[in-house]
Amino acid sequence: MLNMMIWSVGIFLELLLLVRGYQKQLYRQFPIFYGYFLFVTLVDFVRIGAYRWASIHFFQVYWVTQFLSLAVGSGIIFEIYRVALRPFRGAARMARCALLIVFAAIFAKALTIPSGEVFTWLAKASIELERNLRIVQALAILTLVLLFLWYAIPFGKKLKGILFGYSLFIGLSIVQFVLWQYSWEQIRPFWSYAQPVCYLLVIGIWVRALWSAEPHREVYPNAQIESDYELLMASTRGQFRKTLARLGWVARA
């Protein structure tokens, strides 16, 4: 009963978010995010249908749709990268390079698994596989967030809300999966409520952020700076060299 209630509130909030997005035409600014939401809402109806009329197949339906949601959800990370870094071509270049290194490192780690064991790994419990994929997503977000902080990328309330909500969702998912793996017996009574409640929290953050009337502010690149990069680099290097020399005088004094 409680489960159904949480589920219904979740669907209501998803519909609210979609309607608001349609009214304010936010889907034009964040097409992947709203596409994901449309998909998730449809998935919820499919799950309800399976739960009511084909309960013996519910778990198969649940895991298949869960992996599809995970794959579509990865697009949100791309959307955050695309919208936030659109005017900042230099920072976007750095982000592409950093993400490439992160994914290459993960790929290299995967290659260390002997080929025969790859299928065993894939065939392992779905929860473990989902946890690993969530960790990959978390690493990608972490890389982006560090670059956003370093380059002082302005967000605006909406994009910040999307980023914070999705990251919270991933963080909470990882914690849940680890708990599931290590203390299944203790968390078994709460497991069926934990994930939907966390999802409600996340969707609440998204509704609040995207309800704002404040338009997403566009930042336009400065043409002069684009052409002056070499000059900028030379100037910064020169100033660093001077500072290093000054610090060297301390020892020579």
Next chain:
Amino acid sequence: MIPGFTFVAVAAFLALLLLLSTRDEEDKDYDATVTRKRDRLGSAHALPPAELALRIFSPKDREFIRLTHSPRLERLFHKERRKVAVHWVRQTSREVSTIMRHHRLNSRYSRNMNVAAETKLFGQYLELRLLCGVLLLLIRLFGPHALSNLASYAGKVYEQLGRAMPDAGPATHYGGSGDLAVP
């Protein structure tokens, strides 16, 4: 063990996100053109003059105070000079941060950004910050003359070593340009 590590990692991840969400975006549109104009004028990053550094860390004043044979005056001098030295290093460290901040706020727009050069520059920035940190620690622990004391102590040890090994004295081994001379 693993759940504990995961919780710490997730907590750190969420704290970082919280930092991002509460970040003051006042300076989000830091006017890059203004920064560049200030760069050209050279007034934005006016570092403390070199003479100041030489004077703060020079042992000359200390020698002069020693001539007064007043322990109270010496104590006062050390206390004040330490404060001045700490202030100078902190100011230098702050200016290094400002230089880097101006650089990254300008370079973020640049289409032809060189990732390798940026990484190298970041390394130099870390090196400078680390140097300032080490210098601060040394000043706090041993006073502003710690480095020159250390250098002169090393020199003395080197001389003593030279005297202990007359056949291979330091002067014959070390060339003026820093290259090893052929004995």
